[in-house]
Amino acid sequence: MRGLVEDLEVRYLGNHDRNVHFALVSDLPDSDRPASEESPLIDLCASLIRELNEKYGGQGQGTFFLLHRHRVYNPREKGWMGWERKRGKLMDLNRLLRGQYDSFPIKVGDLSVLPRFSLCLRSIPTPSFHAERRIA
Secondary structure: OOHHHHHHHHHHHHHHOOOOOEEEEEEOOEEEEOOOOHHHHHHHHHHEEEEEEEHHHOOOOOOOEEOOOOOOOOOOOEEEOOOHHHHHHHHHHHHHHOOOOOOOOOOOOOOHHHHOOOOOOOOOOOOOOOOOHHHO
């Protein structure tokens, strides 16, 4: 988790733009039984995202978010998991941004600046800095 948040910070440092915001969209690993969504991992990630917002908040640049969704029961897989895994996260994110549906009970960051559009960059390095601006 710490590495993913560090990756967000690196992207931020290479893409200073007040209109570019950075989010981790997460859910917990699959489980064979309904488990508590309380997790030290989520707490750690929330704390790290808050630290980034405190560290860079006064610079008038983009901000950081954690959007965490609960697992749901999947009868086909006979287990509890994030709905549709990766594709579902993106669909849920876009629904949230359009004000249609909120499947993220745990949110960290200033939600008043949530953008209307999203650009998904996986947790792999971008070829160069400012890639987000060129892609958009």
